[in-house]
Amino acid sequence: MTTITVRQNGPYCFEGDDGKVVDWNGNEYQIAKRPFSLCRCGGSINKPFCDGTHSRNGFQAAEAAVPGSADKPAV
Numbered sequence: 001m002t003t004i005t006v007r008q009n010g011p012y013c014f015e016g017d018d019g020k021v022v023d024w025n026g027n028e029y030q031i032a033k034r035p036f037s038l039c040r041c042g043g044s045i046n047k048p049f050c051d052g053t054h055s056r057n058g059f060q061a062a063e064a065a066v067p068g069s070a071d072k073p074a075v
């Protein structure tokens with residue numbers, strides 16, 4: 001089973017062994033390790049993967065699955 005977790009003010013974290021990431025031509029990106037994260041802030045120099053830049057560029061996002069739900073502390 002695959003789970004994609006939207007991290008608070010961070011990337012999309014992809015957990016699972018059965019997924020792949022492809023570009024617009026259908027070509028598959030090589031994934032060095034699992035789990036992995038996909039950039040949501042636009043600042044990574046290793047797109048589409050997260051390189052940790054979000055923690056330095058002040059990226060903030062407010063989407064939660066249940067609007068108004070109590071936030072857990074950011075990890």
Ligand code: FES
Nearest residue numbers: 039040041050053
């Ligand atoms: S979300 Fe981590 S570098 Fe963009």
